[in-house]
Structure formats: C-alpha cells, structure tokens
Amino acid sequence: MKVIDASGMHYKDLNAMIKQLIKGNAAEILVKNVQGQRYIGDGIQGNSKIIIEGTPGNDMAAYMDGATIVVHGNAQDGVANTMNDGKVVIHGNTGDILGYAMRGGEVYIKGDVGYRVGIHMKEYLDKKPVIVIGGKAGAFLGEYMAGGIIILLGLNVDDTQKIVGNYCGTGMHGGVIYSRIPIDSYKLGKEVKQTQAEDGDMEIIGLYVKKFSDYFGFDYRSIMDSQFVKIYPYNHRPYGNLYAY
Amino acid sequence: MLLREGNIRIPAGCAISGIMNKKGLLFSGDDIVKSIALMHERSNGLGGGFAAYGIYPEYKDLYAFHVFYHHSGAKEDTETFLKKHFDIKLSGEIPTRKVPSIKDVPIIWRYFVLPREDKLMEWGLAEEEFVVRCVMRINSNIDGAFVVSSGKNMGVFKGVGYPEDIGEFYMLDTYKAYIWTAHGRFPTNTPGWWGGAHPFTLLDWSVVHNGEISSYDANRRWIEMFGYKCTLQTDTEVITYIFDLLIRRHGLPLDIVVTALAAPLWDEIQRMDDERQELVKAIRAVYGSALINGPFSIILACKNGILALNDRIKLRPMVAATKGDFVFVASEESAIRAVCPQPDRVWAPMGGEPVIALLEGVEDIWP
Numbered sequence: 001m002k003v004i005d006a007s008g009m010h011y012k013d014l015n016a017m018i019k020q021l022i023k024g025n026a027a028e029i030l031v032k033n034v035q036g037q038r039y040i041g042d043g044i045q046g047n048s049k050i051i052i053e054g055t056p057g058n059d060m061a062a063y064m065d066g067a068t069i070v071v072h073g074n075a076q077d078g079v080a081n082t083m084n085d086g087k088v089v090i091h092g093n094t095g096d097i098l099g100y101a102m103r104g105g106e107v108y109i110k111g112d113v114g115y116r117v118g119i120h121m122k123e124y125l126d127k128k129p130v131i132v133i134g135g136k137a138g139a140f141l142g143e144y145m146a147g148g149i150i151i152l153l154g155l156n157v158d159d160t161q162k163i164v165g166n167y168c169g170t171g172m173h174g175g176v177i178y179s180r181i182p183i184d185s186y187k188l189g190k191e192v193k194q195t196q197a198e199d200g201d202m203e204i205i206g207l208y209v210k211k212f213s214d215y216f217g218f219d220y221r222s223i224m225d226s227q228f229v230k231i232y233p234y235n236h237r238p239y240g241n242l243y244a245y
Numbered sequence: 246m247l248l249r250e251g252n253i254r255i256p257a258g259c260a261i262s263g264i265m266n267k268k269g270l271l272f273s274g275d276d277i278v279k280s281i282a283l284m285h286e287r288s289n290g291l292g293g294g295f296a297a298y299g300i301y302p303e304y305k306d307l308y309a310f311h312v313f314y315h316h317s318g319a320k321e322d323t324e325t326f327l328k329k330h331f332d333i334k335l336s337g338e339i340p341t342r343k344v345p346s347i348k349d350v351p352i353i354w355r356y357f358v359l360p361r362e363d364k365l366m367e368w369g370l371a372e373e374e375f376v377v378r379c380v381m382r383i384n385s386n387i388d389g390a391f392v393v394s395s396g397k398n399m400g401v402f403k404g405v406g407y408p409e410d411i412g413e414f415y416m417l418d419t420y421k422a423y424i425w426t427a428h429g430r431f432p433t434n435t436p437g438w439w440g441g442a443h444p445f446t447l448l449d450w451s452v453v454h455n456g457e458i459s460s461y462d463a464n465r466r467w468i469e470m471f472g473y474k475c476t477l478q479t480d481t482e483v484i485t486y487i488f489d490l491l492i493r494r495h496g497l498p499l500d501i502v503v504t505a506l507a508a509p510l511w512d513e514i515q516r517m518d519d520e521r522q523e524l525v526k527a528i529r530a531v532y533g534s535a536l537i538n539g540p541f542s543i544i545l546a547c548k549n550g551i552l553a554l555n556d557r558i559k560l561r562p563m564v565a566a567t568k569g570d571f572v573f574v575a576s577e578e579s580a581i582r583a584v585c586p587q588p589d590r591v592w593a594p595m596g597g598e599p600v601i602a603l604l605e606g607v608e609d610i611w612p
Contacts, residue, residue, distance in 0.1 A: 011286075035283065035579055035582065035583055036283050036284070036577055036578075036579025036580065036582075036583070038286060054579075054582075055578050055579040055582050057577070057579060058577070074578055074591070076562075076577055076578055076579065077562055077577075093593075095562060095564075095578070095593060096559070096562060096593075112593075114559075114593050115558075115559045115596070138559070138593075138595065139558065139559070139595075139596065140558070165595065166513070167558075186512070186516065
C-alpha cells in the first residue's frame, strides 16, 4: 500500500501525486491527514482503491470514471459530481449536492447527507447511478432527478418525519427513490407519487443494502424487514405537451 | 477608473468563518486566520476581513472608530467633523506589517471617542443613535472617508487581498478577542475596493456574508425610511442595518428577527398550529420588507455573541461545531477541523435554522 501524508499539502500537489500512483498501477493508496483538499479522485479511471483519513474537500470523485474511494470521516459538498463509474464509500456524513448530475457508479454513505442530493442524476441504458444513504437527507432530495436509484434508509432517525426535508423529488422526471420509512406526502414534489415497493423493487433494494451492510457493519436482515416505499415520477416528459408538436 | 460597488454587478462566491468562546476567554487571531486560509480557493484575492470582539479592554467604554481615508483631505475633513461631535480620547494609525501582496493601502486610522454631551443635548438623541447618525454622515458626505467599524471594545480589519494576507498585514496575531469572524471574498466582476470588503458594521454589529441578496433594493428602500443610508450599495450592508433596526431599535427577540429575515414559506406556515401561524403571519405582514431573498449564509456578531443563518432553502453552505466553551461556524467543515480537529459535535444547520451562541450570563444578543 502506498501512503501519502496530506498535511499542509496544496490540493494540486496532492491530486498530482495520487494520479501518478494510479498511473503506476498502485492497488491501494492511503491518504492520511486530509484537510479540506479539493477535487480528490477527480476524473480518475482504473481499479485503484484510495483510502482517505480526514476531511476531503469539495467535489471529491467528480467525473470519476472507475476506482474506489473510501473516506474515514465526513465529506463536504459536491461528492460524486457528474461521476461516471466506480464506487465511493463514506464512513460519516456528507454535505450538499452529493451525486450532482451523476451518471454511473455507486455511492454509499453511512450517516446523513445535506441538501439537493442526487440533483439531476441521470441514466442511459446500462449506466445507472446508485446512492445509498444510511441516515437522513436534507431538502430537495432527488430534485430534477432524471434517472438512477436513491435508497434512503434513515437508520438513525427517532422521529420518522425527519428522514428527509421538504420538496423531495421536486421536478423529478426519471429514476426512483426508495425509502425505508414512508414520507409524509406534504414533503413530496408535485411531480412524484409514492407507492409500496413491489417484489422486483425489493430485489434491487436488497442488492445494494447488502453491500451497504457489509461496508458499514449493519444487519442486512433487519434493514430489509421494513416495508420500503417507492417514489417515482408521474411523467417522464412533463413538458412534452408544452413544446413538442 | 476603479468603479465602486453598485456600479458593477458582483456574483459572490466567498468563504466565512467564526470562532467564539462562550466564557469570554480571549484568544489570538491565529486560529481565525488559519481557518479562513484553509478555504483559500473560495476567495480570489479581492477582499478579506475580520471582526474581533474584546480587543480593547483598556478602552472598553469608548467607541472605537476604525476609518479608511483615500486621501489626506478626507482625513482632515473627517477629523474636523469628529472633533465637533466627539471627545477624542486617543487616536493614531492602526499598526500594519508590510505584506507584498497588499497594495494600494489607504490611510488607516483609529479613534477612541465619546459623543460630546452638548451635541447629544443639541441633537436630542441617545448615545448610540447619535453615533449611528455620525457614521452615516461621514460615509455619505465626506468623499474618500469610510468608517470601517464604530463599536466598543471591538474592531474590524479588512482590505483588498486574500484574508490570510490581510490578517498578516493587520498583525492579528497580536490581538486577543473572544469572538472572531472572518471573510474571504470572491467578487468576480469588480476590482474590489477596501471599503467593500467584509465585515460590514454599525456600532457593535458586524456581518460577514456569502451569497447575494436578490431582494436588496426592496430591503434598501425600506431601511432608508428609518434613516439608514446605504452608501456602499452592497447587499451585506443592508443586512447589517436590518439587524440594527430590528434588534436595537425595535427591541425584537432574536427568534422573531430570524423569522422576519428568513421567513418560513407559506405552505410551511399553513402546517403550523394556530398560535404560531398567527405570529408568523403577523411577522411576515409587518416585516415583509426585511425578508432577505436569495442565497446567503451569514454570521452576525456583536458583543454578546454570534448568530449564523442560512437562507430558507440553503443555497449556500454552512457547518457548525462545538468543543467545550468554543463555538465554530464555517463554510466548510475542514475549516473548523483545521483549528479544532476533534469537535464535540459537528452539524449542518438547515436552511433558515439559526445557530445562536451567547456569552455566559447574557440573556439575549442585545443589549
């Protein structure tokens, strides 16, 4: 395993160093003492695993196209921005706009996430981005979502109302949000409906909850005991009649 | 020619940070500089500034005026005005270090003053209101003069440059305060000027702000009816005056002020119980013009404590943390951990949800 001590390092130097190691086919890179350095793992490809200790800065794993990033700590805003492939596992919380315009790969968060998570995620054929949230989510979850899967577990909520903020799924026109706890209808955007998850849905949920449980040490069965709900758009082309003649 | 703000549109990026000790313990400016410096990328070198509370204990009963002059004529005119209206107990240049990146430095002076008794009688005003009027007069009537801060036992240190360079320039390592706030500026369409850097102040109030206020003109037109003059045409200036009006002059409790500035949306109000609904509707009706619309995260500070607040739908980042008697607020979590690696608690406040920290033994943020 290659080790980098990021204390006091500028993000450009740190990211250049990581990319150099990836070029040399390093299987595992441990980055210690990360202090807000931005753009870690941006645009990287391949099979390397980057383990981060500390608090990575904004836009971590942006445009990432392969590779795995594991964070032991909290991440900030813009994680997995336009990510195309690979995996991000965060043993903590993250900030706002996680998975912004994400188009492939998987992101697992043990704790809570901020506002506008999954905003404008999209999918195409076999490219289907997935976000699994162990804790709560802020307002505007899945805003303008066009594709992909968000799984919201709320494992740390005592008050079920608090699992997600308002305006969930506002402007959503593709993809699906699964929640372990039903969401109060006033919190949902006008463009979505909520129904019980069916067998096919539970299969998909199970696939990702299994990985989530393995990463963070949760009991898979007790999570899957819940009756999940499914939030999805009424219409995939809400403005089709407005513009298409 | 350098255009002043208002002649130019400025979409802001910016970083903010604040550190407070609730027991009033004084600590040097090293930590706040370290915290704001960590967010270097959020600024572009066109503005940095700091507010510090508790720095002048030996003159704590005097108003400390920090003033910028763009030419010596402005200094003469201002000093003539000050002598006429105040007893100047002490004055002198604010000490600075030479820092290569800090250029076009104005004349930076400070005065410890008390309003003259005869002038207070003549104007028929309470001391604080008198000081406010004098600050407005200097800023709007004396060309090339700008009052940077005017509170007691506090001061603002700001200018054009990256915040860490501004901190070095003003030798903040030599000051000790129990509250520090900081700002790193990213005005992308303007050269920036010394008076336009944050914090913006009046009396003890200071505000650092990340964002832009789309309701600025509505807020300005309203606040000007109460005698405030928005001479800098920046959105942050108007926020400072709204806090002064609502808290100091109208005596509103802080939760009401927060409800006015970041009012709940109407559909949220509809879900409240009857009593709360009546209250919030009344606040929106009476103080509708104090509603700040648009993306913002701000830290208001005064001698009693700090208030951190986001806009209602959280279009700007903010993280808060506590460690013992210390409270931290910053645009990024890493900026807190840079000075407090293991906080007791870290959280991201929701949009419109205030973070309030007051000195021990103090009941409200004012007086």
